Each structure stands twice: as C-alpha cells, then as structure tokens.
Amino acid sequence: MSINLGKLFSEAAAKQKASPIREMMSSAKKPGMISFAGGMPDPDIFPLDLFAECSDIIRTDGKTILQYGTTDGYPPLKEFISQWTAPRMGKTVRDEELLVTSGSIQVADLLNLSVVEKGDYIITESPTFLGTILDMYNHGANLCGIPCDNEGMIVDQIPGEIEKIRSSGNEVKYIYTIPNFQNPVGCTLSLERRKKLLEIARNYNLLILEDDPYAYIRFDGEDLPTLYSMDTEDSVIFAGSFSKVLAPGVRVGWCAGPQEILRKMTVFKQGVDTSTSILAQGLVYEYCRKGHLEKRLPSIIDHYRVKRDVMEKAFQQFLPTDSVNYTKPQGGFFYWLETPEILTDDLFEKAVEKNILFVKGEPFFPNEGGKHEFRMCFSFPSVEMINEGVRNLGTAMKELL
Amino acid sequence: MSINLGKLFSEAAAKQKASPIREMMSSAKKPGMISFAGGMPDPDIFPLDLFAECSDIIRTDGKTILQYGTTDGYPPLKEFISQWTAPRMGKTVRDEELLVTSGSIQVADLLNLSVVEKGDYIITESPTFLGTILDMYNHGANLCGIPCDNEGMIVDQIPGEIEKIRSSGNEVKYIYTIPNFQNPVGCTLSLERRKKLLEIARNYNLLILEDDPYAYIRFDGEDLPTLYSMDTEDSVIFAGSFSKVLAPGVRVGWCAGPQEILRKMTVFKQGVDTSTSILAQGLVYEYCRKGHLEKRLPSIIDHYRVKRDVMEKAFQQFLPTDSVNYTKPQGGFFYWLETPEILTDDLFEKAVEKNILFVKGEPFFPNEGGKHEFRMCFSFPSVEMINEGVRNLGTAMKELL
Numbered sequence: 197m198s199i200n201l202g203k204l205f206s207e208a209a210a211k212q213k214a215s216p217i218r219e220m221m222s223s224a225k226k227p228g229m230i231s232f233a234g235g236m237p238d239p240d241i242f243p244l245d246l247f248a249e250c251s252d253i254i255r256t257d258g259k260t261i262l263q264y265g266t267t268d269g270y271p272p273l274k275e276f277i278s279q280w281t282a283p284r285m286g287k288t289v290r291d292e293e294l295l296v297t298s299g300s301i302q303v304a305d306l307l308n309l310s311v312v313e314k315g316d317y318i319i320t321e322s323p324t325f326l327g328t329i330l331d332m333y334n335h336g337a338n339l340c341g342i343p344c345d346n347e348g349m350i351v352d353q354i355p356g357e358i359e360k361i362r363s364s365g366n367e368v369k370y371i372y373t374i375p376n377f378q379n380p381v382g383c384t385l386s387l388e389r390r391k392k393l394l395e396i397a398r399n400y401n402l403l404i405l406e407d408d409p410y411a412y413i414r415f416d417g418e419d420l421p422t423l424y425s426m427d428t429e430d431s432v433i434f435a436g437s438f439s440k441v442l443a444p445g446v447r448v449g450w451c452a453g454p455q456e457i458l459r460k461m462t463v464f465k466q467g468v469d470t471s472t473s474i475l476a477q478g479l480v481y482e483y484c485r486k487g488h489l490e491k492r493l494p495s496i497i498d499h500y501r502v503k504r505d506v507m508e509k510a511f512q513q514f515l516p517t518d519s520v521n522y523t524k525p526q527g528g529f530f531y532w533l534e535t536p537e538i539l540t541d542d543l544f545e546k547a548v549e550k551n552i553l554f555v556k557g558e559p560f561f562p563n564e565g566g567k568h569e570f571r572m573c574f575s576f577p578s579v580e581m582i583n584e585g586v587r588n589l590g591t592a593m594k595e596l597l
Numbered sequence: 598m599s600i601n602l603g604k605l606f607s608e609a610a611a612k613q614k615a616s617p618i619r620e621m622m623s624s625a626k627k628p629g630m631i632s633f634a635g636g637m638p639d640p641d642i643f644p645l646d647l648f649a650e651c652s653d654i655i656r657t658d659g660k661t662i663l664q665y666g667t668t669d670g671y672p673p674l675k676e677f678i679s680q681w682t683a684p685r686m687g688k689t690v691r692d693e694e695l696l697v698t699s700g701s702i703q704v705a706d707l708l709n710l711s712v713v714e715k716g717d718y719i720i721t722e723s724p725t726f727l728g729t730i731l732d733m734y735n736h737g738a739n740l741c742g743i744p745c746d747n748e749g750m751i752v753d754q755i756p757g758e759i760e761k762i763r764s765s766g767n768e769v770k771y772i773y774t775i776p777n778f779q780n781p782v783g784c785t786l787s788l789e790r791r792k793k794l795l796e797i798a799r800n801y802n803l804l805i806l807e808d809d810p811y812a813y814i815r816f817d818g819e820d821l822p823t824l825y826s827m828d829t830e831d832s833v834i835f836a837g838s839f840s841k842v843l844a845p846g847v848r849v850g851w852c853a854g855p856q857e858i859l860r861k862m863t864v865f866k867q868g869v870d871t872s873t874s875i876l877a878q879g880l881v882y883e884y885c886r887k888g889h890l891e892k893r894l895p896s897i898i899d900h901y902r903v904k905r906d907v908m909e910k911a912f913q914q915f916l917p918t919d920s921v922n923y924t925k926p927q928g929g930f931f932y933w934l935e936t937p938e939i940l941t942d943d944l945f946e947k948a949v950e951k952n953i954l955f956v957k958g959e960p961f962f963p964n965e966g967g968k969h970e971f972r973m974c975f976s977f978p979s980v981e982m983i984n985e986g987v988r989n990l991g992t993a994m995k996e997l998l
Contacts (some may be wrong), residue, residue, distance in 0.1 A: 228781075234665065236664060236665055239659075239660035239661075239664050240660075242659055242660060242663045242664070244659040244660070245653055245656065246661070247655055247659065247663065248652050248653070248655035248656045251647070251649050251652030251655065253647050254645055254648055254652065255646065255649045258640075258643055258645040258649070259640035259643060259645070260640075260642045260846075262643045262844035262845070262846040262847065263637060263640050263643070263844070263845060263846050264635065264637055264638065264646070264846065265846060280804070298699055298870040298874070299871050301868070301870060301871055302869065302870045305868065305869045309736075313715075314714075314715065320865075327868055327871065328868070330864075330867060330868040331679075331865075331869060332867025332868075333866050334710060334868055335710075337814070345660045346724070350790065358633070367763065391843050411993075439665075443663035443664070443876075444659075444664060444665045444871075445609050445663040445664050445665065445666060445874070445875035445876050445878075445879075446663065446872060446874060446875075446876045447871065447873065447874040447875070447876070463731075464735050464806075466728065466731060467702070467728055467729070467731040467732030467733075467734075467735055468702070468703065468706045468732060468869075469699040469700050469702060469706070469707065469848060469870070470702055470845075471848065472699075472726065472848065472874075473846070473847060473848040473849075473873075473874040473877040474846035474847075474848070475844075475847045475848070475874075475876075475877050475880065476848075476874040476876050476877050478846075479876065486620050490599065503737065566938050582654050
C-alpha cells in the first residue's frame with residue numbers, strides 16, 4: 197500500500213536528527229565499546245533495593261495507582277513536588293500550576309501541541325537538546341538558534357532575531373532554554389543574562405520554556421535563581437525531571453507554569469496519554485515520601501563530581517590540549533569539545549575504530565554548525581572507562597593532526 | 598501576560614469535549630453518588646498482591662528498567678505481546694511491526710502527529726471514544742462520523758463521505774474504528790462489514806486504525822477476526838491495551854502495524870516521551886511472564902459478565918421499557934441507551950438529584966447527535982450499586998415521561 201503519510205518535511209528532519217542517536221545506541225552495545233554518547237545516568241547508583249521496597253504502595257494504595265487517574269498527576273506526588281521544589285521555585289507552586297508529565301521531554305511536546313502552528317518559530321540555544329528539537333520539527337516549527345558562550349545563551353542576539361522573524365510575517369511562539377549545565381554544551385546561564393532574558397520575553401510578549409533536568413546535579417559554585425522564580429509576568433514554564441536524581445526509566449517529570457497555559461496543556465495531555473503512568477508516579481512518590489530522594493542526593497552529586505574530575509584530568513593528560521577547547525562544567529553530565537583543526541566526522545570514524553563513542557556536534561544544532569564539535573558524557577562510563585576512553589580518544593586526535 | 602496561545606479552535610473543541618468527563622470525575626467523588634460514568638475497570642479485581650510481587654524485577658533487572666530504554670519498548674515485553682497476541686493477529690508480529698505505547702490512546706496521538714495536517718479528515722464511528730476524538734481535534738483534524746447499528750459502523754456510507762470530502766479538496770487520512778464492544782455503543786462490527794471496510798480502505802488507499810481495548814472481555818459468542826489479521830494491503834494499525842485485562846494505571850498499550858508507518862510513529866514518539874515508562878513495562882512484563890495475565894483472564898470476564906447480566910436484568914425490572922432502547926452488549930464495559938421521548942440533559946439533571954451519574958451522549962458525537970442518548974458503564978459499580986442505581990434511574994425516567 198502506498199499512502200500519503202503527510203508531514204514528510206518533518207520525517208526528513210526527524211530522520212536526520214534521530215539517526216545519530218540510534219547509531220550511538222546500537223554501537224554502544226558492541227562488546228568492548230566505551231560510550232561517552234547517550235546522556236545516561238550511571239545504573240550502578242540506581243537504588244534497586246530501596247526502590248523495589250517502595251512497591252509496597254501497590255498493596256497500600258493499589259486501587260488508586262492501578263486505576264485511571266487525573267490527567268494532571270497523582271495528588272500525593274504533586275504535593276511532594278510542590279513542597280520539595282519550593283526553594284528553587286521561590287514559592288510553593290499551587291496545584292493548578294503543576295502538571296506531572298511523562299518525562300520532562302513531554303513538557304515541550306505538550307507546549308508544542310498547545311501553541312505551535314506549522315511555520316511558527318521557536319528560539320533555542322544553539323546547540324541544544326536533540327529530543328526537544330526533534331519534537332519541535334515534528335510539530336511543524338521552525339527553529340532559530342542563538343549561540344552560547346561560557347555564560348550560556350548570548351541573549352543579546354535574541355531581539356534582532358525576533359524582529360527579523362516578525363518582519364518576515366512569522367510568529368515566534370516561545371524561547372526554549374536549558375539554563376543549568378546545558379545539554380550539550382554544559383554552560384550555565386549567568387544571572388545577568390537571566391534577567392535580560394526575562395526582560396526580552398516581557399518586551400516581546402513571549403513565553404519561556406525553562407528546561408532544568410540537571411538542576412540538582414551541581415558540583416561547584418552556587419545555585420542561580422530559576423527564571424521561574426524571577427518571573428513577574430507569568431511568562432515562564434519550568435520543566436523538571438526525576439531522571440537524573442532518581443532514574444529515567446520511571447519516565448516521570450513535571451512542569452510548573454501559569455495556570456491558563458497549564459490548564460490547556462492538561463486538556464491536551466488528556467488526549468495524548470490520559471495521564472502519566474500512575475503506577476510509576478506512585479512508586480516515585482513512595483520513594484520521595486520515605487526521604488530517599490533527599491538523603492541520596494549528596495552521594496549522587498559526589499559520584500558524578502568524581503567522574504567529571506576524572507574526565508577533566510584525563511583530558512589534560514591525554515588530549516592534545518593546544519588543539520582542543522572545552523570548559524569544565526559546574527554540574528550536569530556533559531563536556532563539549534571543539535577541535536578547530538579536526539573534522540568531527542573524521543574523528544568519529546577514528547574513535548569508533550578504537551572502540552570509543554561520542555555524539556557528533558551537528559545534530560544538536562537547530563540551524564548550522566557542529567562540524568568541529570562533539571559531546572562527551574561522563575555520567576555513564578566508569579572511572580576506568582573514562583581514563584581508557586579518553587586516552588584512546590587522545591590517540592585518535594593526534595593521528596588526525 | 599497576554600500571549601497568543603494559538604490553536605484556539607482546538608482549545609474550544611477540547612473544552613467542549615473534555616468538560617463532561619471532568620464534570621463526571623468530580624461528581625463521582627461525592628459521597629453516596631453511584632457512578633455509571635467513567636469507563637473504569639473494577640478496582641476490586643486489581644491483583645494488588647500479585648502485582649506487588651512483580652516488583653522483584655526491579656531487583657533483578659532494575660539496571661535496565663530504571664534506565665532510559667529504546668523508544669519502541671522493553672524487549673521482553675514486546676516479545677511477550679508478540680506471542681500472546683499471535684492468535685488474534687493471525688501471525689507472530691515481528692519486532693519492527695510492534696511499538697509499546699503509553700496506553701493505547703497514544704497510538705492515535707502518534708498516528709495523528711505522524712500523518713494529520715490541519716484540515717485533514719478522519720472517518721470515525723458516530724458516536725465514538727471521547728479521548729481519541731479530543732486528540733484528533735487537537736491535531737487540527739476534521740471528523741466525519743458514520744452512524745452505527747447493531748452490526749457496528751454502517752460502512753456502506755463511507756465511500757460517499759470520502760467522495761464528498763475529496764471533491765471539496767480535502768484529504769481523508771484514516772478510518773478510526775473500535776470493532777469490538779464499541780465505546781460508547783457496545784456494538785460489534787460484523788464479519789461482513791469487516792470485509793467491506795477493508796475493501797473500502799483498499800479502494801480509497803486509506804489507513805485503518807483498529808482500536809481494540811475490549812477485545813479480551815467477551816461474555817458471549819465467538820471472537821471475530823481482527824481487521825489486522827484479514828488485511829492484505831498493509832493498511833491496518835492495530836491498537837491494544839493492558840488497561841482492561843490488567844490495570845489502566847500502568848498506562849501500557851501497544852500497536853502493531855506496517856513497518857514503514859510504525860517506524861515513523863516510533864521516531865515521533867522519541868520526541869514525545871522518549872519511551873513509555875520502562876518501569877511500568879517491566880512490571881507488566883513480569884506479571885505476564887509469571888502467567889498471571891492468562892490465568893486471571895477467565896475470572897475477570899466472569900466478573901464483568903455478572904455485572905452486565907445484573908444491569909440487563911435491572912433494566913428490564915426498573916426502566917420504562919417502552920420508552921428506552923438498548924442492546925445487550927456481547928462484551929466490554931458499556932450499555933448505550935436511547936430515550937426518544939426524554940432529553941438526556943433533563944434526565945441527567947434528574948439523575949444527579951437522585952445521586953446517579955452517567956455520560957451524556959452528545960460529547961461522543963464527532964458531528965451532531967446524542968440529545969436522547971447516554972452511556973452506562975457496568976464495569977465499575979458494584980452489583981448492589983447497579984441495582985440501586987438503575988432503580989433510581991428508572992424513577993427519574995418515569996418522572997420525565
């Protein structure tokens with residue numbers, strides 16, 4: 197049967213953007229392969245026994261968590277999130293301002309479904325998270341990427357881009373940012389720029405989607421206030437996640453935002469998946485209620501700090517440091533490397549020969565870029581693998597210089 | 598802040614369609630209320646202990662089920678589904694023809710996201726399931742409803758409608774059907790009509806979405822072959838669910854379909870929610886692997902058959918039978934009642950006074966209809982509640998005649 201599937205433009209985009217990740221995933225399973233690719237937590241610190249014990253909630257509240265539930269989330273979990281996030285949110289988020297989602301990635305999907313019409317623009321960091329830009333394409337959006345430096349997105353460039361888009365007769369629907377330990381760059385948006393970004397959103401009457409999955413994985417320095425907490429105009433939707441502080445397989449995230457928009461996203465979610473797995477929400481809640489989340493967080497941070505430090509040291513020891521640029525991230529899962537004299541495609545090929553995987557830069561760029569850049573994840577591989585892998589990566593680089 | 602949220606057309610539609618359900622949900626919690634509204638399984642037969650024991654898989658395979666997983670599903674669960682559904686599918690569905698989804702409702706969402714452009718038409722039964730038509734509206738689709746009788750959708754009316762839509766310059770993207778124990782009508786598509794429907798799809802080069810969540814809840818009569826098993830043209834996407842045979846709170850469903858379309862839906866799902874909760878998939882798999890699903894199915898069917906029979910008897914005993922039309926469903930969760938002399942709005946008001954809830958007919962209709970019709974769910978209330986509720990409903994009806 198040959199049917200018109202429609203949306204071929206987005207399929208093409210999807211294929212182009214999705215394939216490097218699938219390529220990674222399958223290569224990562226080859227024996228002996230050291231993967232710095234997928235941005236995955238370390239399964240060695242998953243709390244298997246503690247989490248398994250939380251399944252008691254199936255016996256105590258199973259008639260609720262196995263039944264259909266309200267679309268906005270399992271009420272006890274919403275209550276926990278509201279209390280737990282209050283310091284970062286600058287307030288106790290009210291029930292009608294909070295929506296539990298199937299991972300924080302679904303926040304972007306629901307926002308796209310709710311506000312994006314084909315041809316609308318979304319402003320993003322460039323480079324940025326592959327998963328959300330894939331979904332933006334799939335909803336028919338055009339992306340306008342703003343470059344980043346060590347202080348995050350160069351927000352001064354936004355107004356000019358908005359003017360250009362508007363004068364071409366198109367609409368900008370929102371600004372997407374990952375302010376802390378950005379994926380893939382690892383940079384953090386400075387306080388000054390946070391203020392400016394909010395000012396720009398106010399001036400141009402735009403929403404901001406603040407995607408903050410790495411917030412709690414900070415190794416050094418002080419937390420900066422969230423855009424959400426600094427917002428006085430009901431313009432920020434904040435997306436959070438249990439993926440990095442507990443486990444991604446639960447697929448539980450949330451968003452906080454203005455009631456009007458959240459209500460709309462909730463109505464749309466009803467038709468998308470009815471609700472996020474109540475079973476998963478129940479187990480996550482039980483884990484949080486027992487205090488495990490907060491108790492284990494410091495050791496999770498320590499665990500990843502060690503890996504970051506091992507990678508930093510290995511870079512200094514094994515890479516041809518004159519030919520590679522990178523900045524030590526203050527948190528999160530990633531280093532972003534630039535090799536001005538080496539094409540990433542060439543390096544990738546060499547690296548795979550040496551059983552090393554990373555993610556090439558190009559797919560992270562909403563428009564152009566990434567030919568000399570790539571992402572290295574330090575959260576997943578063991579300390580031994582980081583050392584061995586970076587040594588081999590260094591050899592590969594040197595062979596190309 | 599006042600921003601252009603866009604898609605207001607769909608918000609209006611969403612509000613209109615979603616509100617009766619939300620109204621139900623909140624009324625259902627009033628003390629003393631007997632609800633025949635929400636199409637929920639009976640939580641009294643949820644296998645709390647058996648399912649809690651399945652959490653052992655968190656200890657044995659937690660490093661997998663708590664980690665990010667492949668978008669298409671947890672491989673052991675896919676393997677189980679493929680084997681378990683083989684008799685109904687007419688073959689062992691291959692891995693690349695199978696996608697695990699966040700409830701079967703997500704199958705429609707992913708298909709809409711993959712193929713529907715604003716203004717495209719979808720052909721549905723009229724009336725049909727509220728959740729999917731809500732999502733169709735939200736993706737900008739127009740709906741064309743085809744009436745049903747006791748043999749299901751009157752498929753002979755489809756070609757004329759397709760011709761009309763095409764001659765107006767629009768496209769039909771697919772035909773949506775719930776062939777067994779349809780929600781809300783309870784009817785089952787006859788074998789003759791199944792054949793005709795496939796012929797129509799072939800002649801007009803259209804996809805069919807076969808939504809079959811109630812398939813296994815058959816009380817009387819013989820299973821009819823699925824459209825999927827009779828399809829020779831790669832035109833059918835089959836959607837299945839664990840909601841009715843295990844529990845809806847897990848939010849695990851699946852679809853089987855042509856590889857090309859499934860691949861596209863999988864790529865789109867990657868941006869929507871990365872994957873369905875692997876934790877939930879793992880627990881569902883463990884439950885199935887231990888044989889509980891198949892072992893418990895006969896008693897689940899018996900449990901709901903008793904309720905259907907109690908409702909049938911109560912109808913005969915308490916309703917003014919000359920003034921109400923209904924057909925005994927062979928399976929599923931619902932009766933559909935028509936009261937030619939009574940407006941459903943009036944009956945609803947009277948019923949709520951008497952602490953009875955049902956779902957009004959109107960929101961189920963994609964175009965017009967339902968002013969004298971309503972849905973009664975027998976799966977959720979207890980036998981005592983069915984008797985008491987139907988008695989009060991009969992009183993309410995008689996007061997309006």
